[in-house]
Amino acid sequence: MSLGRPTTVRLQRIARAYRESGALLAAVELDLFSKINQGANTEEKLSAALGISSLNAERITVACLGLGLIIRDEDKLKNAIDVERFLTKEKSTYAGDWMFFTQPDWEKWGRLSDFLKNNEPAKLDNETVKGITIDEARRYHRATFSIGRGAGRLFVRSVDLSFHHRMLDIGGGSGAYCIEACNANPHLKATVLDLPEVTLVAQEFIAENNLSDRIITHDADFNKDPFPKDADIAIMASNLPMYGRQAIQAVIQKVYDALLPNGEFHLIGEALNEDRSGPTDPAIWGLAQTLHNSTGMAHSITECTDYIKNAGFQSIDINEFVPGVLTRISGVKSSN
Ligand SMILES: C[S@@+](CC[C@H](N)C(=O)[O-])C[C@H]1O[C@@H](n2cnc3c(N)ncnc32)[C@H](O)[C@@H]1O
Missing domain, CATH: 1.10.10.10 (Winged helix-like DNA-binding domain superfamily/Winged helix DNA-binding domain)
Structure with missing residues (x-):
């Protein structure tokens, strides 16, 4: 400047x-x-x-x-x-639907200061997803699928999945990451864990991609319900700012407890840098949660690393995923 x-x-x-x-x-x-x-x-x-x-x-x-x-x-x-x-x-890479993802909040941004003055206790249930209709879930995930496929391909290029058997995707949405992971690794099976309205939509994307025999869905609220225990790799992508510190720590602890020995976890999140001074995109995703009075906020790379370490994971690794937007932080569960 x-x-x-x-x-x-x-x-x-x-x-x-x-x-x-x-x-x-x-x-x-x-x-x-x-x-x-x-x-x-x-x-x-x-x-x-x-x-x-x-x-x-x-x-x-x-x-x-x-x-x-x-x-x-x-x-x-x-x-x-x-x-x-x-x-x-015309392009298979078309992501026009994603451009409209945050549009339902458009009018509320003009009144952000009113929302910032709201002193009611924040709600753990995030109204942007909890209790939405199937049609809303379809709109939401047409958008996430249009961008998530590219992110899923990037994940597949970044992480060796050749020795893994089952991938668990926490808040997996459309199933975009599981679809790309299974397309690229014919031996791999996957589970998309999400809220019941969303798993119905995920099943549609999975069927369209001819992967219903290898990708299953699991209805769960990841804040409240137990996780399946048969995965040797788990991921959680693009929902970090939807919840506060306590909730994210608790979810990552459940991931650790559910993974098989030596299992890997990858948090792909809109993380702030260490001193919490940016980048803009994660900071604004966190601010957006004000409009919904959720516990959500922007978490830093340091905080995410601590959540993963506190849960018991070792060999923590931090990688830029989509520059300025998403960071991939991973850890490995011990062998016993
Ligand atoms: C922005 S989308 C990301 C979807 C997917 N991970 C991706 O990157 O394409 C956030 C997802 O987290 C899911 N989610 C949020 N809160 C959840 C909860 N409490 N339990 C289960 N899933 C949840 C939403 O339903 C939604 O599918």
């Missing part, structure tokens, strides 16, 4: 960032990026392809150019490379 006289530029950008979110979400909702890919590569063609006025086509195009989502190549519009890969529907 410049050491010169401060300006309001950075503050203004943060204050109005919601408008940038709005522009991105509208473009995805209109499927603007796929249309560009299909040849609607001028404002005029976009106006026709999207069925919007030429004035509005010009406005959204200019905004997307300003945000670097699209670029002008001579007189033709082109998608930026990340947009091309993740936001055009």
Whole structure:
């Protein structure tokens, strides 16, 4: 950061960032990026392809150019490379659904200070998932599956699963990690543990991927119910900020107690750095829990390492997973 006289530029950008979110979400909702890919590569063609006025086509195009989502190549519009890969529907890597994951909270963010002033005791049951309808679970996990498949593939590339027999995925959601792990390791079996409304949805994804004979689901509230005891590797991904310190420690203790001797545990979480000063993404995931009065918060790498050590795991290893977003912290259970 410049050491010169401060300006309001950075503050203004943060204050109005919601408008940038709005522009991105509208473009995805209109499927603007796929249309560009299909040849609607001028404002005029976009106006026709999207069925919007030429004035509005010009406005959204200019905004997307300003945000670097699209670029002008001579007189033709082109998608930026990340947009091309993740936001055009033709690609198997399409993650448009994930862009809308947090949208149900959109209106509440405008009233965050009211939520911060709420002094009622925080609830262990997290209302974003506990007691949701099956349709809500479907929307939620269409989103997590669209991003979780890539994360699952990254996990498979990062961790040797060749000598493991059964993987237990705590809060496994759509089953994305188990699906990718089983696809890459034909001998592996897996269990997706999640709330009952979610396991029904997981079964749909598992069946679509022809893995119903190797991946089973297990209905459980991981804060309250016992875990199956036949896994030699367990993972827990992308639910760290949903619960407070005590709850996360208790879940990891249950994982330790349930794993077979020499079993491995991988916590893939939105963890803050050691001094809790960032990155932004885990910090904001933690803040988001204010809107739901849950016990959730941002946990640091140091805290996560302590939870894993306190549970009894050894050989703790910390690895960056998705830079600035997710850290993978692992430990191994003793042999007896
Ligand atoms: C953001 S999703 C992540 C899903 C999956 N791990 C992934 O990375 O794709 C969080 C998951 O944790 C599950 N979860 C949260 N609280 C839970 C609880 N108390 N018991 C069981 N599952 C829970 C949710 O239902 C949801 O499927």
